[in-house]
Amino acid sequence: MIPTIKxxxxxxxISYATVSRALxxxxxxxxxxxxxxxxxAHEMGYRPNAIAQGLVNRSTKTVxxxxxxxxxxxxxxxxxxxxxxxxxxxxxxxxxxxxxxxRREQSYLEHLTEKQVDGIFISSMARExxxxxxxxxxxMPLVYIASIPEDTKQSYVRTDNARGADLxxxxxxxxxxxxxxxxxxxQEPLSLEDRLRGYxxxxxxxxxxxxxxxxxxxxxxxxxxxxxxRDMLSRGVIPDGVFAENDLLALxxxxxxxxxxxxxPQDIAVVGFDDIPMASHPDIALSTVHQPKYRIxxxxxxxxxxxxxxxxxxxxxxxxEPELLIRSSG
Amino acid sequence: MIPTIKxxxxxxxISYATVSRALxxxxxxxxxxxxxxxxxAHEMGYRPNAIAQGLVNRSTKTVxxxxxxxxxxxxxxxxxxxxxxxxxxxxxxxxxxxxxxxRREQSYLEHLTEKQVDGIFISSMARExxxxxxxxxxxMPLVYIASIPEDTKQSYVRTDNARGADLxxxxxxxxxxxxxxxxxxxQEPLSLEDRLRGYxxxxxxxxxxxxxxxxxxxxxxxxxxxxxxRDMLSRGVIPDGVFAENDLLALxxxxxxxxxxxxxPQDIAVVGFDDIPMASHPDIALSTVHQPKYRIxxxxxxxxxxxxxxxxxxxxxxxxEPELLIRSSG
DNA sequence: TTGAAAGCGCTAACAT
DNA sequence: ATGTTAGCGCTTTCAA
Numbered sequence: 001m002i003p004t005i006k007x008x009x010x011x012x013x014i015s016y017a018t019v020s021r022a023l024x025x026x027x028x029x030x031x032x033x034x035x036x037x038x039x040x041a042h043e044m045g046y047r048p049n050a051i052a053q054g055l056v057n058r059s060t061k062t063v064x065x066x067x068x069x070x071x072x073x074x075x076x077x078x079x080x081x082x083x084x085x086x087x088x089x090x091x092x093x094x095x096x097x098x099x100x101x102x103r104r105e106q107s108y109l110e111h112l113t114e115k116q117v118d119g120i121f122i123s124s125m126a127r128e129x130x131x132x133x134x135x136x137x138x139x140m141p142l143v144y145i146a147s148i149p150e151d152t153k154q155s156y157v158r159t160d161n162a163r164g165a166d167l168x169x170x171x172x173x174x175x176x177x178x179x180x181x182x183x184x185x186x187q188e189p190l191s192l193e194d195r196l197r198g199y200x201x202x203x204x205x206x207x208x209x210x211x212x213x214x215x216x217x218x219x220x221x222x223x224x225x226x227x228x229x230r231d232m233l234s235r236g237v238i239p240d241g242v243f244a245e246n247d248l249l250a251l252x253x254x255x256x257x258x259x260x261x262x263x264x265p266q267d268i269a270v271v272g273f274d275d276i277p278m279a280s281h282p283d284i285a286l287s288t289v290h291q292p293k294y295r296i297x298x299x300x301x302x303x304x305x306x307x308x309x310x311x312x313x314x315x316x317x318x319x320x321e322p323e324l325l326i327r328s329s330g
Numbered sequence: 331m332i333p334t335i336k337x338x339x340x341x342x343x344i345s346y347a348t349v350s351r352a353l354x355x356x357x358x359x360x361x362x363x364x365x366x367x368x369x370x371a372h373e374m375g376y377r378p379n380a381i382a383q384g385l386v387n388r389s390t391k392t393v394x395x396x397x398x399x400x401x402x403x404x405x406x407x408x409x410x411x412x413x414x415x416x417x418x419x420x421x422x423x424x425x426x427x428x429x430x431x432x433r434r435e436q437s438y439l440e441h442l443t444e445k446q447v448d449g450i451f452i453s454s455m456a457r458e459x460x461x462x463x464x465x466x467x468x469x470m471p472l473v474y475i476a477s478i479p480e481d482t483k484q485s486y487v488r489t490d491n492a493r494g495a496d497l498x499x500x501x502x503x504x505x506x507x508x509x510x511x512x513x514x515x516x517q518e519p520l521s522l523e524d525r526l527r528g529y530x531x532x533x534x535x536x537x538x539x540x541x542x543x544x545x546x547x548x549x550x551x552x553x554x555x556x557x558x559x560r561d562m563l564s565r566g567v568i569p570d571g572v573f574a575e576n577d578l579l580a581l582x583x584x585x586x587x588x589x590x591x592x593x594x595p596q597d598i599a600v601v602g603f604d605d606i607p608m609a610s611h612p613d614i615a616l617s618t619v620h621q622p623k624y625r626i627x628x629x630x631x632x633x634x635x636x637x638x639x640x641x642x643x644x645x646x647x648x649x650x651e652p653e654l655l656i657r658s659s660g
Numbered sequence: 661t662t663g664a665a666a667g668c669g670c671t672a673a674c675a676t
Numbered sequence: 677a678t679g680t681t682a683g684c685g686c687t688t689t690c691a692a
Contacts, residue, residue, distance in 0.1 A: 004684095004685055004686085005685070005686070006685080006686095016685090016686085017686095017687080017688080020685095020686065020687060020688085021687090021688095024687080026687095026688095048685090048686080049684090049685050049686070051684090051685080051686095052684070052685035052686040052687090053685080053686060053687080054686095055684090055685080055686075055687095056685085056686050056687045056688080057686085057687070
């Protein structure tokens with residue numbers, strides 16, 4: 001039905017080994033034969049079977065990408081950077097979405113191994129590298145993205161979260177804000193910690209006390225940001241600035257603040273993190289820390305290609321700089 | 331290095347065919363042998379090679395999904411519906427992002443064929459089915475999503491675009507709006523046509539004239555919606571309602587209207603299409619036609635699974651109902 | 661320059 | 677219940 005090199009060989013009256021050589025542009029095929037094979041292949045609508053090729057070449061020219069949320073404003077842009085770069089290098093990418101489910105993450109890791117992908121990109125929820133790395137063989141090229149288990153020896157690409165948070169909080173401080181709240185989510189514990197660290201660092205540097213009642217942790221979406229700030233305000237804890245661990249939380253916080261009768265930014269300034277598309281809408285204009293999402297993906301792909309070139313022992317860690325974007329919320 | 335069934339067979343002192351049978355839960359293996367094999371497989375960290383399995387089974391348990399834009403607020407949710415459903419049925423999905431590039435679309439089609447996927451989902455830019463279907467073998471299960479070439483005989487799942495547009499325009503009309511503009515994009519010609527058809531149908535039904543100067547076509551993002559309405563207004567064409575082919579255009583139009591000194595919705599009401607997350611933000615509150623994105627994906631997956639069951643000749647077309655969401659813009 | 665043959669890891673038909 | 681063997685489509689020695 002679908003022609004194979006054997007069919008071409010039969011048509012051409014030659015051995016299928018020669019067909020293979022001709023198709024792959026290897027030496028040792030007469031120009032005449034080569035032309036004939038190519039022509040025949042075209043006529044018959046031949047398409048190589050990548051599965052069979054993968055079996056013998058021990059390379060599928062395919063990589064896996066595991067992300068927690070394909071509908072988020074963050075990961076798809078990272079994925080785009082990866083896909084563009086890998087595709088140029090001749091690789092396909094298997095995109096796997098875990099929906100924030102650690103079990104599904106592990107299952108995908110195993111699945112990708114079975115599919116014989118040549119490498120795996122992962123933005124994991126795991127705190128310990130073991131949770132990820134025990135699911136795959138030691139020889140599997142691995143690049144962590146955005147969220148990096150502390151103890152890993154593998155390559156990664158991430159934004160400097162602590163620095164981004166520091167930038168945001170310093171900016172608030174420079175405006176004369178004195179009681180700066182932190183609103184975070186425990187869903188992405190790794191970036192939470194880094195950003196919380198940056199928050200503390202900025203305060204400490206400016207000799208501000210750290211008031212634990214100004215730190216609220218919850219989920220990662222608007223609703224949680226809204227709730228966190230409402231709770232804080234109704235407890236009588238009134239900040240004059242808020243740094244939110246991500247833009248969704250920040251957006252929720254802005255609503256919460258306004259619903260509680262305060263003005264943003266006059267009474268309470270709000271700065272987020274990520275720079276999602278909504279943040280730049282003129283009616284929203286959220287000040288935030290920009291993450292270079294596409295470039296994270298691009299860099300991760302570059303690192304992966306380097307690993308392919310230099311062997312599994314090669315590792316590289318890249319930390320990209322975030323950028324503070326001041327809009328109207330703070 | 332990575333153990334194969336042969337390694338297990340050697341360890342167990344049995345033939346590798348028996349190992350295969352034991353692993354796959356086939357009849358004709360003594361409970362003792364089976365247990366031993368399973369145990370050994372676990373110990374040795376055995377993982378089946380899906381590539382090798384695919385070669386002999388002639389099924390990779392993998393499907394391809396081609397979408398134009400992974401960073402859009404629409405496609406990822408469709409992808410999620412597909413992935414959830416297919417994954418439950420034991421399939422992986424190859425996500426391919428064309429970036430609105432028709433050449434890349436065709437290249438992916440061929441690529442997926444080579445990867446021997448069991449089926450392909452595609453949200454294509456093509457107007458004619460030929461552009462898609464000539465790239466793949468006739469026996470490849472295919473399900474179109476959202477945007478359907480008019481002349482295809484294959485299965486598809488989409489929203490009733492014409493009806494959605496009709497709903498929106500009728501709503502505007504019912505408010506007493508008399509000069510309703512249409513702002514569209516030529517980037518997705520198929521949904522454009524359907525939505526434009528619905529627009530005309532609603533006007534005709536209510537005996538309103540169709541004024542071509544109220545119809546503006548451009549790109550598909552905010553900027554274009556902004557420009558379209560600004561141009562219209564500066565030409566002296568002043569609508570009292572706008573139906574935009576998608577929410578991004580609608581958002582741009584709202585800005586354009588406000589920047590030109592008109593009020594939304596008092597002077598000009600605006601209704602979009604899609605119901606992207608931004609539309610529901612309280613500070614934006616865009617009235618729009620909701621598309622059941624996740625359900626489109628889910629349905630597409632169900633159709634694909636049916637094709638797998640009933641053979642390639644089986645086709646099914648599902649048209650899902652949109653829903654008008656009235657918020658503050660119109 | 662070409663062909664014959666082995667083998668990638670696995671499944672399944674056929675033997676035993 | 678288990679073993680033997682062919683073969684999926686392809687690449688790659690090894691011979692000729």
